[in-house]
Amino acid sequence: MxxxxxxxxxxxxxxxxxxxxxxxxxxxxxxxxxxxxxxxxxxxxxxxxxxxxxxxxxxxSNGIGTVHALARMYAALIGAVDGIRLLTWPTLSSATREQVRGKDRVMLIPTRFSAGFMLPTEDNPMTGPYAFGHTGRGGSLAFADPEHGISFGYAMNRVIAGSDDLRANSLVGALRGCCNNDLS
Known part of the structure; x- marks a missing residue:
């Protein structure tokens, strides 16, 4: 993993x-x-x-952790990390099944949610259709992609409010390019 x-x-x-x-x-x-x-x-x-x-x-609002811990936690959702797997495949399948989609009334953007996870959208494609995770305050992002066997964690030193912040999307775009080039 x-x-x-x-x-x-x-x-x-x-x-x-x-x-x-x-x-x-x-x-x-x-x-x-x-x-x-x-x-x-x-x-x-x-x-x-x-x-x-x-x-x-x-x-x-205030989940606090390191990007390394976020990436490890998401990795443990899709596979064993140091011998520990957090969810079985059937539970993960249930937890990542779409429950709602549409314009979020708080964030005011199109979203898709499962039971606790954000799912890929056109504006936040993550690394593929089976990825799941969540954005955070100021542009942070963490997710896992069981299809590619990867997890991702990103946080920043400076919060940029609004849609002008492209840092996470740029990193995920580069990671998606690596996945699409069959480097997995």
């Missing part, structure tokens, strides 16, 4: 397979005032680098 890892921002994870000392557990974040409209859901109003925000549980 091969993993492609791109990006230079390495953020601590609870388990990265290393023997390094685990990160300190941060105290739960507390609100000191009643949040106003948009306070919790407006990413511009949240300091994602603060220990309090990183310790909080913000569904779909």
């Amino acid at each position: 091969r993993s492609a890892v791109a990006g230079s921002r390495e953020t601590p994870t609870a388990h990265s397979g290393s023997t390094a000392k685990p990160p300190r557990v941060m105290p739960q974040a507390r609100l000191t005032r009643r949040p106003g409209p948009g306070t919790v859901t407006d990413p511009a109003g949240i300091d994602f680098d603060s220990p309090e925000v990183q310790a909080a549980e913000l569904p779909s």
Whole structure:
């Protein structure tokens, strides 16, 4: 199983397979005032680098890990990594079956989703029709492609909001070119 890892921002994870000392557990974040409209859901109003925000549980907003850990996790979904496979083929097949497609009402772009994973679209083709994964804040991306036997993780040092950010798409395009040239 091969993993492609791109990006230079390495953020601590609870388990990265290393023997390094685990990160300190941060105290739960507390609100000191009643949040106003948009306070919790407006990413511009949240300091994602603060220990309090990183310790909080913000569904779909603050998954923290290294690109290496993301690529390894996706690799373990489609094959054994160090003897560990996270999902059986039948479970993976069920977990990656399309559940919904259309214009996302939050991201305002065409999307396809399975039970927890984004699926390839024209704007985000990943590396092929059987790939699955998820985009992240500011242009990060991680996915696996069982057809090509690869996983991919990308994060960046600088967030660029909006559709002007082509960094992940450029890297995935190069990876897709390698897959199409039969280098798998």
